[in-house]
Amino acid sequence: MTSPQHPLGSYGVWVRRPDLTPDLATRIERLGYGTLWVGGSPGAGLEEAAAALAATERITVATGIVNIWRADAAETARSFRRLEQDHPGRFLLGLGSGHPEADKARRAPLAAMADYLDVLDAEGVPAHRRVLSALGPKMLRLAADRAAGSHPYLTVPAHTAWAREVLGPGAVLAPEVMVIGETDSTRARATGRQMLGGYLGMSNYTSTMLRWGFTPEDLADGGSDRLVDELTRWGAPAQLAAGLRAHLDAGASHVCAQVLPVGADQAPTLEALAAELFAR
Template sequence: MGPVGVCLPVSFTDNPHADLQRAAAGRLEDAGYRAVWTNEVIGKDALVQLGMLLSATERMAFGTCIANIWARPAQTMHAAAAQLAQAYPGRFVLGLGVGYPEQAASVGRDFGSPLATMRDYVNRMDSPTWPSAPDAPYPKIIAANGPKMLALAGDIADGALPAMLPAQFTTQARRTLGPDKLLVVGVSVVGDPIDSAAIAAQVHEQLTAGADHVTLLPPIGIEFGSGIEQLERLAPALAALPGR
């Protein structure tokens, strides 16, 4: 997966054609990125999207940032993730998020306590099904922007995914998770024009603070093509980071 990846742009107005998404993944791979992440909301299936993009690339890893727990039952989430992991070994990471009360309500569910809801969901992922899910391992990490969810991630998952928080939180997250858990950190790409050196410095700070991997988050609402071009322009500054 490498130290730096990118999240695909999230637009409020357009749903990029599959051909455009496949081409964008190839462009990001050519730019030197080794991992691409995507979001999920009710009505947008991130796992279907990543299946398409995994098939269109050869080496790049993909992850959900995040897969929304209200979008599908826990057992179906696990089965779909395991299917991708079986088809593309070592190239898929499942990031899970509890989402928002409005998303739960949109599918007729009660949001409840975020911690209890997430614990129950993860516990049910391994429930027996017929047919059974593929026997294929994959990293499972939990979106965690607070100390309680972070501790839960360390307890029941393979790591955590905090986003848009200072490096001091990353340092504390590493202490909470311990040395062996996967810590992926989201960093916002902001500014007009984008200051590539400043973004690279933020990435370096997060990696030094204990992150295993940093994913860059383009501004929400940016046009898809413009977001991809922005990420391509950032690539040379990131390639100069130690360890790249």
């Protein structure tokens, strides 16, 4: 499958939709990031993506991700066509199948995703303008066959290297990385544990963690220091930038940063990080 029509750039920013404002979208574009990911399961109407596109001029806006159990496929397709008409080539549709613990209707996610993609195909959403949130080999192969590639969440560079092998050389591979602009280890790890706590109860994430080097002990009691340090990147801007670059070195085509803590002013961290990432 070919790459999206509009380039993602090497680095982007992942923002939960309640925190995404037109002013923040504009600031992210001005800082030089290539893509703005709208996180937190945007609905089929894609309202937050539309607002971000209207507030900006060049940056790609993507969803990270639309949950296929909560967003009707035909409505999502109609919203895609509206955004494409208003902002040609600037929107990338990220899709995912959620978590069994959070979506009680979730059954046979691979087949359900294939069915969802069938509807998008019939409604005229090009395969190269969508990516799938894929952690395991079967969903990754589906992402390679029927989308531009994958947008995985909460992974380590070793997973990125393996996912690149599964996807092949030409596919988009755009992992998300949590970053914390805090140099004090106690405060930084407390922020990381607060964020990771909910994910340690989700089997698709914990099975991936166990496969890629963590132990059951690492997952216990809110997560070990090692788990927090590898699943989040904290410290000075140079350390945050190194955490993103580690995924590019492992085979990612794009990496997006999610600033923690949730709800905090993201601008200082994003500005400092941009200075490191885009230094000439």
